[in-house]
Amino acid sequence: MTETAQVAIDPQPPIIEFAGVTKRFGALTVLDDFNFSVARGEKVTLIGPSGSGKSTVLRILMTLEPFQEGRLTLAGMPYHEPNAGGPFKASDAHLRQIRSHVGMVFQSFNLFPHMTVLRNVVEAPLRVLGLPRGEAECRAVDLLAMVGLADKKDHYPAQLSGGQQQRVAIARALAMRPRVLLFDEPTSALDPQLVGEVLSVIRGLASEHDLTMLLVTHEMRFAREVSDRVCFFDKGRICEQGEPERIFSAPEQPRTREFLASVLG
Amino acid sequence: MEWLSYLPALSRGALVTAAITLSAIAIGAVAAFVAGIARVEGGRVLSTVALCYTELFRGTSLLVQLFWFYYALPLVGISFEPVATGILVLSLHVGAYGSEIVRGALQSVSVQQHEAARALNFGRAQTLLHITLPQALVEMMPAFGNLAIETLKLSSLVSLISIADLTFRAQSIRNLTLDSAGVYSLTLVGYFAMSLVLMLVMRLIERWVRRGAAFPRAAHS
Numbered sequence: 001m002t003e004t005a006q007v008a009i010d011p012q013p014p015i016i017e018f019a020g021v022t023k024r025f026g027a028l029t030v031l032d033d034f035n036f037s038v039a040r041g042e043k044v045t046l047i048g049p050s051g052s053g054k055s056t057v058l059r060i061l062m063t064l065e066p067f068q069e070g071r072l073t074l075a076g077m078p079y080h081e082p083n084a085g086g087p088f089k090a091s092d093a094h095l096r097q098i099r100s101h102v103g104m105v106f107q108s109f110n111l112f113p114h115m116t117v118l119r120n121v122v123e124a125p126l127r128v129l130g131l132p133r134g135e136a137e138c139r140a141v142d143l144l145a146m147v148g149l150a151d152k153k154d155h156y157p158a159q160l161s162g163g164q165q166q167r168v169a170i171a172r173a174l175a176m177r178p179r180v181l182l183f184d185e186p187t188s189a190l191d192p193q194l195v196g197e198v199l200s201v202i203r204g205l206a207s208e209h210d211l212t213m214l215l216v217t218h219e220m221r222f223a224r225e226v227s228d229r230v231c232f233f234d235k236g237r238i239c240e241q242g243e244p245e246r247i248f249s250a251p252e253q254p255r256t257r258e259f260l261a262s263v264l265g
Numbered sequence: 266m267e268w269l270s271y272l273p274a275l276s277r278g279a280l281v282t283a284a285i286t287l288s289a290i291a292i293g294a295v296a297a298f299v300a301g302i303a304r305v306e307g308g309r310v311l312s313t314v315a316l317c318y319t320e321l322f323r324g325t326s327l328l329v330q331l332f333w334f335y336y337a338l339p340l341v342g343i344s345f346e347p348v349a350t351g352i353l354v355l356s357l358h359v360g361a362y363g364s365e366i367v368r369g370a371l372q373s374v375s376v377q378q379h380e381a382a383r384a385l386n387f388g389r390a391q392t393l394l395h396i397t398l399p400q401a402l403v404e405m406m407p408a409f410g411n412l413a414i415e416t417l418k419l420s421s422l423v424s425l426i427s428i429a430d431l432t433f434r435a436q437s438i439r440n441l442t443l444d445s446a447g448v449y450s451l452t453l454v455g456y457f458a459m460s461l462v463l464m465l466v467m468r469l470i471e472r473w474v475r476r477g478a479a480f481p482r483a484a485h486s
Contacts, residue, residue, distance in 0.1 A: 062380075062383070063383065064380050064383060064384070092388075092389075096386055096388065099383065099384070099386040100386055102384075103384065103385075104384040106377065106380070106381065106384075108377060108381065109379040110381035111381070112378070112381070112396060112400075113400065113401075114399045114400050122388065123385075123395060124385035124387065127387065127391050127395060128385065128386045128387055128391070153309075172385070173384070173385075176385060176386065237414050261301065
Protein backbone atom coordinates (compact mmCIF):
# COMPACT_ATOMS: atom_id res chain seq x y z
CA MET A 1 0.00 0.00 0.00
CA THR A 2 1.34 3.41 -0.86
CA GLU A 3 1.63 6.25 1.58
CA THR A 4 -1.07 8.32 -0.13
CA ALA A 5 -3.58 5.47 -0.25
CA GLN A 6 -3.11 4.95 3.48
CA VAL A 7 -3.94 8.56 4.22
CA ALA A 8 -6.73 8.95 1.71
CA ILE A 9 -8.77 5.82 2.44
CA ASP A 10 -8.95 5.02 6.11
CA PRO A 11 -10.88 1.76 6.28
CA GLN A 12 -10.96 1.71 10.09
CA PRO A 13 -13.11 3.97 12.22
CA PRO A 14 -11.13 5.70 15.00
CA ILE A 15 -10.61 3.56 18.10
CA ILE A 16 -10.99 6.60 20.37
CA GLU A 17 -13.27 9.51 19.65
CA PHE A 18 -13.97 12.48 21.91
CA ALA A 19 -16.80 14.65 20.55
CA GLY A 20 -17.49 17.91 22.37
CA VAL A 21 -16.42 16.52 25.74
CA THR A 22 -16.47 18.97 28.62
CA LYS A 23 -15.02 18.08 32.01
CA ARG A 24 -15.33 20.32 35.04
CA PHE A 25 -13.93 20.06 38.55
CA GLY A 26 -16.34 22.35 40.38
CA ALA A 27 -15.97 25.78 38.83
CA LEU A 28 -12.80 24.80 36.97
CA THR A 29 -13.23 23.66 33.36
CA VAL A 30 -10.46 21.18 32.57
CA LEU A 31 -11.61 20.08 29.12
CA ASP A 32 -13.62 22.53 27.10
CA ASP A 33 -15.69 21.19 24.19
CA PHE A 34 -12.87 18.78 23.49
CA ASN A 35 -12.63 16.98 20.14
CA PHE A 36 -10.00 14.34 19.55
CA SER A 37 -9.77 11.06 17.72
CA VAL A 38 -7.11 8.38 17.58
CA ALA A 39 -6.71 5.74 14.89
CA ARG A 40 -6.20 2.08 15.67
CA GLY A 41 -2.52 1.43 16.36
CA GLU A 42 -1.63 5.10 16.43
CA LYS A 43 1.00 6.35 18.89
CA VAL A 44 0.01 9.80 20.12
CA THR A 45 1.92 11.99 22.55
CA LEU A 46 0.16 14.69 24.53
CA ILE A 47 2.32 17.61 25.59
CA GLY A 48 1.59 20.95 27.17
CA PRO A 49 1.83 22.94 30.39
CA SER A 50 0.59 21.31 33.60
CA GLY A 51 -3.11 21.82 34.17
CA SER A 52 -3.81 21.89 30.44
CA GLY A 53 -5.92 18.72 30.60
CA LYS A 54 -3.57 16.09 29.13
CA SER A 55 -3.70 13.72 32.10
CA THR A 56 -7.44 14.26 32.41
CA VAL A 57 -7.88 12.86 28.88
CA LEU A 58 -6.15 9.66 29.96
CA ARG A 59 -8.03 9.46 33.27
CA ILE A 60 -11.37 9.85 31.50
CA LEU A 61 -10.41 7.11 29.04
CA MET A 62 -9.51 4.82 31.96
CA THR A 63 -12.94 5.61 33.53
CA LEU A 64 -11.20 7.10 36.57
CA GLU A 65 -13.01 10.42 36.00
CA PRO A 66 -16.53 11.11 34.78
CA PHE A 67 -17.21 13.97 32.37
CA GLN A 68 -20.17 16.30 32.12
CA GLU A 69 -20.93 16.93 28.46
CA GLY A 70 -20.27 15.43 25.07
CA ARG A 71 -19.70 11.96 23.75
CA LEU A 72 -16.79 9.56 24.04
CA THR A 73 -16.50 6.22 22.26
CA LEU A 74 -13.98 3.41 22.36
CA ALA A 75 -14.06 1.23 19.22
CA GLY A 76 -17.57 2.55 18.63
CA MET A 77 -18.72 1.75 22.19
CA PRO A 78 -20.03 4.83 24.03
CA TYR A 79 -18.76 5.46 27.57
CA HIS A 80 -22.25 6.43 28.65
CA GLU A 81 -25.22 4.16 28.30
CA PRO A 82 -28.38 5.94 27.13
CA ASN A 83 -30.60 4.09 29.63
CA ALA A 84 -28.43 3.88 32.73
CA GLY A 85 -30.70 6.06 34.83
CA GLY A 86 -29.61 9.61 34.20
CA PRO A 87 -27.32 11.63 31.96
CA PHE A 88 -23.65 10.66 31.79
CA LYS A 89 -24.04 7.50 33.79
CA ALA A 90 -23.06 3.95 33.01
CA SER A 91 -23.53 0.69 34.84
CA ASP A 92 -20.61 -1.09 36.46
CA ALA A 93 -20.87 -3.93 33.94
CA HIS A 94 -20.68 -1.48 31.04
CA LEU A 95 -17.66 0.32 32.48
CA ARG A 96 -15.90 -2.98 33.09
CA GLN A 97 -16.46 -3.91 29.47
CA ILE A 98 -14.81 -0.66 28.41
CA ARG A 99 -11.95 -1.12 30.87
CA SER A 100 -11.20 -4.54 29.43
CA HIS A 101 -9.79 -2.81 26.34
CA VAL A 102 -7.79 -0.11 28.11
CA GLY A 103 -4.67 -0.29 30.27
CA MET A 104 -2.85 2.43 32.16
CA VAL A 105 0.65 3.08 33.46
CA PHE A 106 0.73 5.62 36.28
CA GLN A 107 3.25 8.27 37.20
CA SER A 108 3.78 6.73 40.65
CA PHE A 109 3.71 3.08 39.43
CA ASN A 110 0.97 2.05 41.91
CA LEU A 111 2.16 -1.52 42.24
CA PHE A 112 0.47 -3.61 44.91
CA PRO A 113 2.97 -3.50 47.80
CA HIS A 114 1.76 -6.72 49.44
CA MET A 115 2.34 -8.88 46.37
CA THR A 116 5.54 -10.12 44.76
CA VAL A 117 6.43 -8.86 41.30
CA LEU A 118 5.09 -12.06 39.73
CA ARG A 119 1.79 -11.83 41.63
CA ASN A 120 1.41 -8.18 40.66
CA VAL A 121 1.44 -9.28 37.03
CA VAL A 122 -0.51 -12.53 37.48
CA GLU A 123 -3.29 -11.31 39.74
CA ALA A 124 -5.56 -9.53 37.25
CA PRO A 125 -5.36 -12.14 34.44
CA LEU A 126 -6.10 -14.78 37.09
CA ARG A 127 -8.98 -13.04 38.88
CA VAL A 128 -10.43 -10.82 36.18
CA LEU A 129 -9.88 -12.80 32.97
CA GLY A 130 -10.15 -16.14 34.77
CA LEU A 131 -7.05 -17.59 33.11
CA PRO A 132 -5.72 -20.83 34.58
CA ARG A 133 -2.80 -20.15 36.93
CA GLY A 134 -0.26 -21.92 34.74
CA GLU A 135 -1.18 -19.88 31.70
CA ALA A 136 -1.29 -16.60 33.63
CA GLU A 137 2.15 -17.27 35.11
CA CYS A 138 3.54 -18.21 31.72
CA ARG A 139 2.28 -14.94 30.28
CA ALA A 140 3.65 -13.00 33.27
CA VAL A 141 7.10 -14.56 33.06
CA ASP A 142 7.30 -13.75 29.34
CA LEU A 143 6.30 -10.14 29.97
CA LEU A 144 8.76 -9.78 32.85
CA ALA A 145 11.49 -11.10 30.57
CA MET A 146 10.45 -8.57 27.96
CA VAL A 147 10.89 -5.68 30.43
CA GLY A 148 14.17 -7.24 31.61
CA LEU A 149 13.05 -8.26 35.10
CA ALA A 150 12.64 -12.04 34.90
CA ASP A 151 15.12 -12.44 37.76
CA LYS A 152 13.14 -10.14 40.07
CA LYS A 153 9.86 -12.06 39.98
CA ASP A 154 9.96 -13.10 43.63
CA HIS A 155 10.91 -9.64 44.93
CA TYR A 156 8.45 -7.22 46.49
CA PRO A 157 7.97 -3.76 44.95
CA ALA A 158 9.66 -2.08 47.93
CA GLN A 159 12.85 -3.96 47.05
CA LEU A 160 13.01 -2.51 43.53
CA SER A 161 14.20 0.82 42.15
CA GLY A 162 11.65 3.23 40.69
CA GLY A 163 12.65 2.32 37.16
CA GLN A 164 12.23 -1.37 37.88
CA GLN A 165 8.86 -0.77 39.54
CA GLN A 166 7.65 1.14 36.50
CA ARG A 167 8.77 -1.67 34.19
CA VAL A 168 6.80 -4.13 36.33
CA ALA A 169 3.81 -1.80 36.09
CA ILE A 170 4.11 -1.84 32.29
CA ALA A 171 4.25 -5.65 32.29
CA ARG A 172 1.24 -5.73 34.62
CA ALA A 173 -0.79 -3.52 32.27
CA LEU A 174 0.24 -5.56 29.21
CA ALA A 175 -0.77 -8.83 30.88
CA MET A 176 -4.41 -7.79 30.38
CA ARG A 177 -3.78 -7.48 26.60
CA PRO A 178 -5.29 -4.00 26.24
CA ARG A 179 -5.94 -2.53 22.80
CA VAL A 180 -5.24 0.94 24.13
CA LEU A 181 -2.39 1.61 26.54
CA LEU A 182 -2.21 4.92 28.39
CA PHE A 183 1.01 6.29 29.89
CA ASP A 184 0.50 9.10 32.39
CA GLU A 185 3.91 10.78 32.80
CA PRO A 186 5.59 7.39 33.25
CA THR A 187 9.05 8.80 33.93
CA SER A 188 8.22 11.96 35.90
CA ALA A 189 8.67 10.32 39.31
CA LEU A 190 12.01 8.74 38.41
CA ASP A 191 15.58 9.74 39.14
CA PRO A 192 17.16 10.99 35.90
CA GLN A 193 19.48 7.97 35.58
CA LEU A 194 16.47 5.58 35.69
CA VAL A 195 14.43 7.29 32.97
CA GLY A 196 16.27 5.58 30.10
CA GLU A 197 15.40 1.99 31.07
CA VAL A 198 11.67 2.82 31.19
CA LEU A 199 11.75 4.74 27.91
CA SER A 200 13.48 1.85 26.14
CA VAL A 201 10.67 -0.50 27.21
CA ILE A 202 8.08 1.96 25.91
CA ARG A 203 10.10 2.37 22.70
CA GLY A 204 9.87 -1.39 22.21
CA LEU A 205 6.09 -1.26 22.57
CA ALA A 206 5.84 1.57 20.05
CA SER A 207 6.79 -0.89 17.33
CA GLU A 208 3.76 -3.09 18.12
CA HIS A 209 1.52 -2.51 15.18
CA ASP A 210 -1.89 -3.13 16.79
CA LEU A 211 -1.35 -1.41 20.12
CA THR A 212 -2.79 2.09 20.35
CA MET A 213 -0.69 4.24 22.68
CA LEU A 214 -1.41 7.57 24.32
CA LEU A 215 1.51 9.07 26.15
CA VAL A 216 1.61 12.12 28.38
CA THR A 217 5.22 13.10 28.89
CA HIS A 218 7.71 15.89 29.35
CA GLU A 219 10.43 13.92 27.53
CA MET A 220 10.31 15.90 24.29
CA ARG A 221 13.11 14.10 22.49
CA PHE A 222 11.45 10.77 23.22
CA ALA A 223 8.07 12.08 22.05
CA ARG A 224 9.63 13.16 18.78
CA GLU A 225 11.20 9.76 18.31
CA VAL A 226 8.29 7.40 19.01
CA SER A 227 5.07 9.23 18.16
CA ASP A 228 3.05 9.26 14.98
CA ARG A 229 1.43 12.46 16.16
CA VAL A 230 2.07 15.09 18.83
CA CYS A 231 -0.77 17.13 20.34
CA PHE A 232 -0.02 20.35 22.14
CA PHE A 233 -2.58 21.08 24.85
CA ASP A 234 -3.42 24.50 26.16
CA LYS A 235 -6.30 25.44 28.46
CA GLY A 236 -8.33 22.28 27.97
CA ARG A 237 -8.08 22.11 24.20
CA ILE A 238 -5.67 20.88 21.59
CA CYS A 239 -4.00 24.05 20.43
CA GLU A 240 -1.90 22.44 17.72
CA GLN A 241 -1.22 18.92 16.50
CA GLY A 242 0.69 17.17 13.78
CA GLU A 243 3.65 14.98 12.95
CA PRO A 244 6.40 15.32 15.55
CA GLU A 245 8.93 16.63 13.03
CA ARG A 246 6.67 19.52 12.11
CA ILE A 247 5.52 20.36 15.66
CA PHE A 248 9.05 20.41 17.01
CA SER A 249 10.81 22.08 14.10
CA ALA A 250 8.13 24.42 12.78
CA PRO A 251 5.33 25.04 15.30
CA GLU A 252 2.69 27.38 13.91
CA GLN A 253 0.95 28.59 17.06
CA PRO A 254 2.71 31.17 19.25
CA ARG A 255 1.65 29.24 22.40
CA THR A 256 3.32 26.08 21.06
CA ARG A 257 6.51 27.98 20.24
CA GLU A 258 6.51 29.54 23.70
CA PHE A 259 6.01 26.18 25.42
CA LEU A 260 8.64 24.36 23.37
CA ALA A 261 11.11 27.16 23.93
CA SER A 262 10.56 26.91 27.69
CA VAL A 263 10.93 23.12 27.93
CA LEU A 264 13.68 22.64 25.37
CA GLY A 265 15.62 25.58 26.80
CA MET B 266 -0.59 -20.33 103.29
CA GLU B 267 -4.20 -19.25 103.31
CA TRP B 268 -4.29 -18.08 99.66
CA LEU B 269 -3.38 -21.49 98.23
CA SER B 270 -6.87 -22.58 99.10
CA TYR B 271 -8.32 -19.83 96.83
CA LEU B 272 -6.59 -21.18 93.78
CA PRO B 273 -9.02 -23.93 92.67
CA ALA B 274 -12.02 -21.59 92.69
CA LEU B 275 -10.09 -18.73 91.10
CA SER B 276 -8.80 -21.05 88.37
CA ARG B 277 -12.32 -22.18 87.55
CA GLY B 278 -13.28 -18.51 87.28
CA ALA B 279 -10.25 -17.76 85.11
CA LEU B 280 -11.32 -20.51 82.70
CA VAL B 281 -14.75 -18.89 82.37
CA THR B 282 -13.11 -15.49 81.81
CA ALA B 283 -10.83 -16.98 79.16
CA ALA B 284 -13.73 -18.71 77.39
CA ILE B 285 -15.88 -15.58 77.37
CA THR B 286 -13.00 -13.38 76.24
CA LEU B 287 -11.94 -15.66 73.39
CA SER B 288 -15.54 -16.10 72.20
CA ALA B 289 -16.12 -12.34 72.33
CA ILE B 290 -12.90 -11.67 70.40
CA ALA B 291 -13.89 -14.18 67.70
CA ILE B 292 -17.50 -13.03 67.34
CA GLY B 293 -16.50 -9.39 67.82
CA ALA B 294 -13.95 -9.68 65.00
CA VAL B 295 -16.68 -10.93 62.66
CA ALA B 296 -18.96 -8.04 63.74
CA ALA B 297 -16.06 -5.60 63.30
CA PHE B 298 -15.32 -6.72 59.74
CA VAL B 299 -18.97 -6.88 58.69
CA ALA B 300 -19.77 -3.42 60.09
CA GLY B 301 -16.44 -1.85 59.08
CA ILE B 302 -16.68 -3.09 55.48
CA ALA B 303 -20.35 -2.06 55.33
CA ARG B 304 -19.34 1.45 56.43
CA VAL B 305 -16.86 1.79 53.58
CA GLU B 306 -18.38 -0.28 50.78
CA GLY B 307 -21.99 -0.78 51.78
CA GLY B 308 -23.92 1.88 49.91
CA ARG B 309 -26.31 4.21 51.70
CA VAL B 310 -28.59 1.75 53.50
CA LEU B 311 -26.01 -0.76 54.70
CA SER B 312 -23.52 1.88 55.79
CA THR B 313 -26.23 3.72 57.76
CA VAL B 314 -27.23 0.51 59.53
CA ALA B 315 -23.58 -0.17 60.35
CA LEU B 316 -23.11 3.42 61.55
CA CYS B 317 -26.14 3.14 63.89
CA TYR B 318 -24.84 -0.12 65.34
CA THR B 319 -21.36 1.28 65.87
CA GLU B 320 -22.46 4.53 67.50
CA LEU B 321 -25.11 2.86 69.67
CA PHE B 322 -22.69 0.36 71.15
CA ARG B 323 -19.77 2.77 71.43
CA GLY B 324 -21.93 5.49 72.92
CA THR B 325 -23.44 3.56 75.81
CA SER B 326 -21.97 1.86 78.84
CA LEU B 327 -21.13 -1.84 78.55
CA LEU B 328 -22.48 -2.42 82.04
CA VAL B 329 -25.85 -0.90 81.15
CA GLN B 330 -25.89 -2.89 77.89
CA LEU B 331 -25.36 -6.07 79.91
CA PHE B 332 -28.15 -5.14 82.33
CA TRP B 333 -30.44 -4.22 79.45
CA PHE B 334 -29.93 -7.52 77.63
CA TYR B 335 -30.07 -9.53 80.88
CA TYR B 336 -32.90 -7.82 82.78
CA ALA B 337 -34.87 -5.71 80.28
CA LEU B 338 -34.99 -7.91 77.19
CA PRO B 339 -36.64 -10.85 79.01
CA LEU B 340 -39.56 -8.49 79.78
CA VAL B 341 -40.46 -8.57 76.08
CA GLY B 342 -40.05 -12.33 76.00
CA ILE B 343 -36.47 -12.63 74.74
CA SER B 344 -34.04 -14.20 77.13
CA PHE B 345 -30.74 -16.05 76.94
CA GLU B 346 -28.53 -17.92 79.35
CA PRO B 347 -26.32 -15.53 81.35
CA VAL B 348 -23.16 -16.78 79.62
CA ALA B 349 -24.73 -16.41 76.17
CA THR B 350 -25.90 -12.90 77.07
CA GLY B 351 -22.46 -12.00 78.37
CA ILE B 352 -20.69 -13.24 75.24
CA LEU B 353 -23.24 -11.63 72.90
CA VAL B 354 -23.13 -8.19 74.52
CA LEU B 355 -19.36 -8.16 74.95
CA SER B 356 -18.94 -9.23 71.29
CA LEU B 357 -21.23 -6.50 70.02
CA HIS B 358 -19.52 -3.93 72.23
CA VAL B 359 -15.95 -4.68 71.11
CA GLY B 360 -17.19 -5.31 67.55
CA ALA B 361 -18.38 -1.71 67.46
CA TYR B 362 -14.92 -0.46 68.42
CA GLY B 363 -13.33 -2.95 66.03
CA SER B 364 -15.48 -1.73 63.14
CA GLU B 365 -13.93 1.72 63.52
CA ILE B 366 -10.48 0.14 63.28
CA VAL B 367 -11.50 -1.75 60.12
CA ARG B 368 -13.07 1.36 58.59
CA GLY B 369 -10.06 3.56 59.34
CA ALA B 370 -7.59 1.03 57.97
CA LEU B 371 -9.60 0.46 54.78
CA GLN B 372 -9.88 4.20 54.21
CA SER B 373 -6.14 4.63 54.73
CA VAL B 374 -5.39 2.55 51.63
CA SER B 375 -4.37 5.13 49.04
CA VAL B 376 -6.57 6.26 46.20
CA GLN B 377 -3.79 5.18 43.81
CA GLN B 378 -4.25 1.57 44.86
CA HIS B 379 -7.95 1.80 44.03
CA GLU B 380 -7.14 3.38 40.67
CA ALA B 381 -4.58 0.70 39.83
CA ALA B 382 -7.19 -1.95 40.68
CA ARG B 383 -9.76 -0.24 38.49
CA ALA B 384 -7.29 0.11 35.61
CA LEU B 385 -6.76 -3.67 35.80
CA ASN B 386 -10.53 -4.13 35.73
CA PHE B 387 -10.91 -5.70 39.17
CA GLY B 388 -14.52 -5.71 40.38
CA ARG B 389 -15.43 -4.09 43.70
CA ALA B 390 -15.45 -7.33 45.68
CA GLN B 391 -12.17 -8.46 44.10
CA THR B 392 -10.55 -5.12 44.87
CA LEU B 393 -11.61 -5.39 48.50
CA LEU B 394 -10.59 -9.01 48.90
CA HIS B 395 -7.28 -9.02 47.04
CA ILE B 396 -6.04 -5.44 47.04
CA THR B 397 -7.32 -3.23 49.85
CA LEU B 398 -8.15 -5.64 52.68
CA PRO B 399 -4.75 -7.39 52.72
CA GLN B 400 -3.04 -3.98 52.94
CA ALA B 401 -5.48 -2.68 55.54
CA LEU B 402 -5.05 -5.80 57.69
CA VAL B 403 -1.46 -4.86 58.41
CA GLU B 404 -2.60 -1.43 59.60
CA MET B 405 -5.33 -2.94 61.79
CA MET B 406 -3.18 -5.36 63.75
CA PRO B 407 -1.66 -3.11 66.45
CA ALA B 408 -5.09 -1.62 67.22
CA PHE B 409 -6.68 -5.08 67.26
CA GLY B 410 -4.02 -6.18 69.75
CA ASN B 411 -5.07 -3.39 72.10
CA LEU B 412 -8.72 -4.21 71.64
CA ALA B 413 -8.14 -7.88 72.48
CA ILE B 414 -6.55 -6.91 75.81
CA GLU B 415 -9.38 -4.44 76.40
CA THR B 416 -11.90 -7.24 75.81
CA LEU B 417 -10.28 -9.36 78.48
CA LYS B 418 -10.48 -6.53 81.01
CA LEU B 419 -14.03 -5.54 80.06
CA SER B 420 -15.13 -9.15 80.48
CA SER B 421 -14.93 -8.66 84.28
CA LEU B 422 -18.23 -6.75 84.03
CA VAL B 423 -20.10 -9.96 83.19
CA SER B 424 -19.66 -10.93 86.84
CA LEU B 425 -22.46 -8.45 87.51
CA ILE B 426 -24.99 -10.54 85.58
CA SER B 427 -24.16 -13.52 87.81
CA ILE B 428 -21.59 -15.22 85.59
CA ALA B 429 -18.96 -17.01 87.69
CA ASP B 430 -15.88 -15.56 86.02
CA LEU B 431 -12.59 -14.67 87.69
CA THR B 432 -13.92 -11.41 89.15
CA PHE B 433 -17.10 -13.10 90.40
CA ARG B 434 -15.08 -15.85 92.15
CA ALA B 435 -12.78 -13.27 93.69
CA GLN B 436 -15.74 -11.35 95.08
CA SER B 437 -17.25 -14.52 96.56
CA ILE B 438 -14.02 -15.62 98.23
CA ARG B 439 -13.42 -12.14 99.63
CA ASN B 440 -16.94 -12.05 101.07
CA LEU B 441 -16.24 -15.33 102.84
CA THR B 442 -12.67 -14.71 104.04
CA LEU B 443 -12.53 -10.89 104.14
CA ASP B 444 -8.94 -11.27 102.87
CA SER B 445 -9.14 -8.42 100.34
CA ALA B 446 -5.37 -8.08 99.88
CA GLY B 447 -4.70 -11.73 99.17
CA VAL B 448 -7.71 -12.38 96.94
CA TYR B 449 -7.46 -9.26 94.81
CA SER B 450 -3.69 -9.55 94.43
CA LEU B 451 -4.11 -13.05 93.07
CA THR B 452 -6.90 -11.85 90.79
CA LEU B 453 -4.70 -9.11 89.35
CA VAL B 454 -1.96 -11.64 88.69
CA GLY B 455 -4.53 -13.86 86.98
CA TYR B 456 -5.69 -11.11 84.62
CA PHE B 457 -2.14 -10.03 83.92
CA ALA B 458 -1.03 -13.57 83.06
CA MET B 459 -3.95 -13.98 80.68
CA SER B 460 -3.28 -10.64 79.01
CA LEU B 461 0.39 -11.58 78.54
CA VAL B 462 -0.65 -14.72 76.69
CA LEU B 463 -3.15 -12.72 74.63
CA MET B 464 -0.51 -10.11 73.78
CA LEU B 465 1.85 -12.84 72.66
CA VAL B 466 -0.77 -14.48 70.46
CA MET B 467 -1.72 -11.15 68.87
CA ARG B 468 1.96 -10.40 68.23
CA LEU B 469 2.28 -13.75 66.45
CA ILE B 470 -0.80 -13.07 64.34
CA GLU B 471 0.58 -9.64 63.48
CA ARG B 472 3.88 -11.16 62.39
CA TRP B 473 1.99 -13.67 60.25
CA VAL B 474 -0.03 -10.90 58.59
CA ARG B 475 3.19 -9.00 57.86
CA ARG B 476 4.95 -12.12 56.55
CA GLY B 477 7.25 -11.82 53.61
CA ALA B 478 9.09 -8.65 52.74
CA ALA B 479 5.84 -7.10 51.63
CA PHE B 480 6.34 -3.76 53.30
CA PRO B 481 9.42 -1.60 53.73
CA ARG B 482 9.02 -1.67 57.49
CA ALA B 483 9.04 -5.44 57.55
CA ALA B 484 11.77 -5.72 54.94
CA HIS B 485 14.39 -4.26 57.24
CA SER B 486 13.29 -5.66 60.57
